[in-house]
Structure formats: C-alpha cells, structure tokens
Amino acid sequence: EAQVTQNPRYLITVTGKKLTVTCSQNMNHEYMSWYRQDPGLGLRQIYYSMNVEVTDKGDVPEGYKVSRKEKRNFPLILESPSPNQTSLYFCASTLAGSGDTQYFGPGTRLTVL
Amino acid sequence: QKEVEQDPGPLSVPEGAIVSLNCTYSNSAFQYFMWYRQYSRKGPELLMYTYSSGNKEDGRFTAQVDKSSKYISLFIRDSQPSDSATYLCAMSEPGGYNKLIFGAGTRLAVHP
Numbered sequence: 115e116a117q118v119t120q121n122p123r124y125l126i127t128v129t130g131k132k133l134t135v136t137c138s139q140n141m142n143h144e145y146m147s148w149y150r151q152d153p154g155l156g157l158r159q160i161y162y163s164m165n166v167e168v169t170d171k172g173d174v175p176e177g178y179k180v181s182r183k184e185k186r187n188f189p190l191i192l193e194s195p196s197p198n199q200t201s202l203y204f205c206a207s208t209l210a211g212s213g214d215t216q217y218f219g220p221g222t223r224l225t226v227l
Numbered sequence: 228q229k230e231v232e233q234d235p236g237p238l239s240v241p242e243g244a245i246v247s248l249n250c251t252y253s254n255s256a257f258q259y260f261m262w263y264r265q266y267s268r269k270g271p272e273l274l275m276y277t278y279s280s281g282n283k284e285d286g287r288f289t290a291q292v293d294k295s296s297k298y299i300s301l302f303i304r305d306s307q308p309s310d311s312a313t314y315l316c317a318m319s320e321p322g323g324y325n326k327l328i329f330g331a332g333t334r335l336a337v338h339p
Contacts (some may be wrong), residue, residue, distance in 0.1 A: 118270075149329075154235065156315060156331040157271070172326070204270050216261075216327075218270030 116141045118219035120205050126225045127195055135190045135222050137205030143217075144210040146188040147172070148180065150201040151221075157204065163188055164210075195226040230254050233316055233330030242339050246303040250316035250330045253297065257318040257328075260292050262301045265313045265332065274314075275301065306337045 118139045127133055139146065147162040149172075159172030163182040177199055179191040188207075192199060205219040233250045240246055248262075258279055263271035275290040277283045283290045289302040299318075303310055316330040 147327075154331055156231075156233070157317075157327075157329040159326065162326060206270075216273055218263075218272065220270050221268070 116217065118205055118207055118217050120203075120219040120222050122222060123220065124223045126227065128227050129196055130194050133192050133195060133224075135192075135203060135205075135224070137188045137190065137219060138186050139188075139205075139207040139217070140186065141207060141209070141215075141217065142185065143207035143215070144185070145208040146182065147206045147208075148178070148188070148190045149204045149206065150174065150199075151204060152201050160190070160203075192224075195224075197226050200224060200226050228253060229331075230328050231316065231318060231330045234333055235331050237334040237336060239336045239338065240306055242306060242308060242337055244306050244337070246306050246310070246335060246337075248301040248303075248314050248316075248333050248335070250299050250318075251297055252299070252318060252328075254318075254320070254328075255294075255297065256320045258321045259319045260290070260299050261317045261327070262288075262290055263315040263317060263329075265315060267312075271315055306335075308337050308339055311336050 121136045144165045148160040149157040151157050158174045161180040163169045203222045209215040231252045260277045262275040264274045265271040280292045280294045287304045291300045313332040313334045315332040317327040
C-alpha cells in the first residue's frame, strides 16, 4: 500500500529539548516536504527536498532543520523547540513531474511547553 | 494580503444540497490548482487536480478555474454526510509540484 508514515503521532516536550520527527515513504517519490498546520493559517511549507541531499527552505523554515540522506526518509529536526512551534506537522511526498500524486502523512501533533 | 484566500466557514448544508467552495489568489503565475479534503485527525488527501483554466469533473465533484478572475471553485453535487470535512485549495507555479501554497481551508458539515 502506497503510504507516507510519520512518527511519533503525538509528542509533548519542553522548551529546548531537541527532537526529531521521522517521515518515510514507500513510493520512490523524489520530492518530499514538511508542512505545519495552524488554525486560520492553513498549511505552510517548512522545508522541501527535490532528491537525496537536495533540500531548500519553504515559507517558515526558522527553528527547523531537515536532512535527506536516503530517498525514502526525510526527518524534521527541532534543535531547540519553543512554544511557538506547537503545531500539527505533515510530511508529504510527490512523484517528480507529476503534480497529481502528492500524498500526505497522517500528521504529528507537537506540543512544546 | 495572503497569496491565497479561502473563507474558513463553517459551512453547514442539508444532505443532497449542492455545495460551492471557493478560493481567490493574487499570483498570476499559478498554473496548477488542487483541492484537498481533510477529515478530522487525518492528513489531507488530493481530491481534484487541474492545470490552467477550465473545468474538471470527477463523479459528484467539479473543479473550475477562472484565471482571468484569479478564482477557483469546487462544486459538490448531492452532498453526503461523508463529505463533512475541511476542504483546502492549493496552487503552484509551473514546475512547483513541491511548493504548494494553501488556503486556510473551509470546514463543511453536511447534516442528514
């Protein structure tokens, strides 16, 4: 089954404690993205990756890092989380050249105290 | 001003009604237009995908794009309670499959 998986699904942490949210896809997609979703603001892109070792900033990259060492994985790293990063996070993957194949993961609800 | 504007609703309609959802945008370079459906506690799923102007129909769903007015619409015919969800419009420039700009989403409730 084609899918994007994220872990953990729920996370409560404290300010400053480094965390990583994992994302994995089994569709051999080149493109992967991270979004955050906040009430009234919709989905905003944090970072995206066009392929292995190729990443770029989205619209709200401050406070986040990503890496793409393997095609299937695209982890999101918060090195020093702050309360304003409390949000719902989604990973997505897309087949290159095919805009109608974007799949989203189930989401990670992060709370930073 | 946001690049993509979408009325957040909520929109409440009786079962069987025709639903019209809309987005306006300001970037004339957008060429790809999408509608996503998001159920509570789930990730968005792609519902409709259109390129440039025109209409696209898929079952009970019709997507329309009017580039001259920078306006896109999603129509749902014979709405069902299972259509109750948040609907997000999204758009991108050519080649920007990986860089979507989303509207805030419209919450729809279809009651029996």
